[in-house]
Structures are given as structure tokens and as C-alpha cells.
Amino acid sequence: MKSKGKRAQQRLKTRAAILDATESIMREEGYAAVSSRRIEEKAGLKSQLVHYHFGNMNKVFLALYRRSEELFFSRMLKVLASADPLKKLWDLSIATEESTLVLEFTAIATHRKEFRDELVRSADRARSLENAILAKAFGNRKSYNLKVNPNVFSFILQSVSRAVIMERGVGITKGHSEILEFIESILKNWKLESDDD
């Protein structure tokens, strides 16, 4: 039993090392730079192990995506449970490190249809969680007498954070402080109004 456990443990360790290397390469050079040989280099193991453990490269991306997704959803649940969910949702969206991988996966899905279904399924799940967060935030106001639809408001938040992160990725930061201040002032005023209820 113990030796079995050790084998399983080593198996998980190797798989994790492969996924870590993949994630690292994706962050630094993009998904197109990932290959079994580059993983070999990065993780210090033979490229053939990548095929042994995952079958092919597409399954490596898929496995990494699912691992990242779990992490992302656990963070979303924390956001939902927090006292100020909308602000926390924004903080999560605007964090560069958290979102660069999402952009890479989106790029993969745009050009590989095997990947698309996975991402669409996940996007639906994320949208559900966002709705729950919005319901909680808007619920504090007791009524929905707002100028903007909650879903529209959420879409705008996500759009702006993605755009900021994409521009950061190519070294553009001009005008970012203005837009970030604007969004944050809205979120702040909102909070105050909610407290008034």
C-alpha cells in the first residue's frame, strides 16, 4: 500500500512539474512557444514523459486549463463570500498575473476548435458565479432601480480589465490610471450608497 502511494505521489509530482513548466512558458512567451522539448528543458525531464503522461500536447494544455480553472473558481467563491464582492471581483479581474493565462487560453480557443468547447463550458460556469456575485451586490440595495443592467455593468468591468491587461502586455500604460480611478470611484460610491440603505 505504501509503495503504491509513493508511486502515485511521484506520478502526481511529475505531472505537476510538466504543468508548471507549461504554465511558465505560456506566461513568458505565449502558448505557441510551448513544446515537449521546451518543457524538457524547463522541468529537467525527458520530453517523452510529456507524451507518456498526457498523450499529446493538446491534452497538456487541457490539463493545465482545468487546473487553472479550479484555482480561479476557488478565488471566485472567496469573492462571493466576501463583504464587498463587487470590489473584490474587480481586484481579481485587474490583477495581471491572474489574467494573462486566461488571455493565452482564449487565444488557443480562438484557433483550435478542440479547445473551444472546454472554454465555452467554463465561461458559462464563470458567468453563473458572476451573476451570483452581482445578485449579492445589487441585493444590498433592496431594489433594482439602477441606470444600468447588472449584466451590462459586469460586462463593462470585465472588458475594461481585459483591455488594460492586454495593453500592459505590450507595454502601453498611457491613460490607465485615469480609467482605473474612474472604475474604482464608481465601485466606491456604490458601496457608500449601499450602506445608506
Add this chain to the structure above:
Amino acid sequence: MKSKGKRAQQRLKTRAAILDATESIMREEGYAAVSSRRIEEKAGLKSQLVHYHFGNMNKVFLALYRRSEELFFSRMLKVLASADPLKKLWDLSIATEESTLVLEFTAIATHRKEFRDELVRSADRARSLENAILAKAFGNRKSYNLKVNPNVFSFILQSVSRAVIMERGVGITKGHSEILEFIESILKNWKLESDDD
């Protein structure tokens, strides 16, 4: 003189065919799928011609980028000259066909530093034109007594259109009609308010 002109014409024709093929592949499969061999296949000419005319693949991307940029700026100038520049700017931003290439070039710039400078320079130029368009639109109102800074407003418009196009790219369209209606209602009301001045 005439034979010289013919040669120059053929030269331009071949170069254009290479760029057309490159653009086509980028739209359908993304920049990572572009190679001199794929261009050979698509344009019906030998892959070595790609190297003869452009030196290396990076310069092919650069040449295509500059060609697209010219087209884009000529469209922006038309927007600026129009009676309803803000709405026309939005129409241009939200057109999928016009913006998918931009997203691909952004992806290239994110991971190839040779490309970055070019894109940043171009982004500055685009921002200047956007500012002119905004100045014209806001100028109609005689004063700047607005809730949102013009640059912030413009950033939000561009962010939302990009996000919509990215989601379309992976087959997600849920919630798009709501957000598009929201944006367009703002632009419409705005126009009416401007006319009131």
C-alpha cells in the same frame, strides 16, 4: 522605361499576393499558422520568394501590419470627417472583420519584442486620432460638463468592442445584444443632447 514599369508592377503584384495570403491565413488560423510554406500553398508561388521579397518572416508581418495600418487610418479619417464621429467610431470598432487582425497583431506584439515598438508607435498615432474625434464630438456640446472624462469614455468603448469581438471569436455571444444596445442607446441619447445645444 516601359519594361522597367512592368517589372516594378510585377514586383508589387507578387508582394501584394504574399501579403494577401498572409492576411488570409492570419484571419482563418491565427498568426502562428503563418509560414513561408503555407504562403506558397495559398498564393501559388514558391516559398523562397517570400524570403527574396521580405528577407524573413518577421518582416512579412511588419509589412502586412503597415499596410493594414494605412487602411485603418484612412478609415479613421473618414470617421473624423463624418457628421456623427462618435457613432461612426463605434461602428468601426465593433466590426468583427476590421478588428480580428488587430487582435492577432496584438498577440504577436505581446510575445515578440521586435514587433512591440511598431505597435506602440502606431497605438500612439491612433490615440491622437481618437482624441481628435472625441474633441469634435464633445465640442458640439460647447462645454465639458460631463460625468465622464472623454478619454475614459473612449477607453470604455474600445474595451467593450474588443471584448465582444474576442468572445465572438470563440463562439460566445450570450449577453452581447444587451451590451450593444446599452452602448448604442448612450451614443444615441448623446447625439440628441448635442443637438439640443
Add this chain to the structure above:
DNA sequence: GTCTATAGGCCGATAGAC
């Protein structure tokens, strides 16, 4: 300016020894 030929590299993936 366009062709053939070819060098040299990185890639995914598999077979088989241990």
C-alpha cells in the same frame, strides 16, 4: 525575379530496453 536543391533546426510521436 523565379526556379531547384539543400543545409540545418525544432517539432510530435512511437518503439523498445530497463
Add this chain to the structure above:
DNA sequence: GTCTATCGGCCTATAGAC
């Protein structure tokens, strides 16, 4: 499970004939 060895494929780029 991890290794060595290896195949076939596609890639960039260059040299040289025409």
C-alpha cells in the same frame, strides 16, 4: 515510469542555375 534511439514532418533560410 523513465530512459535511449529514431522516424517523418514542417520549418527558416541560403546558394546557385537560369
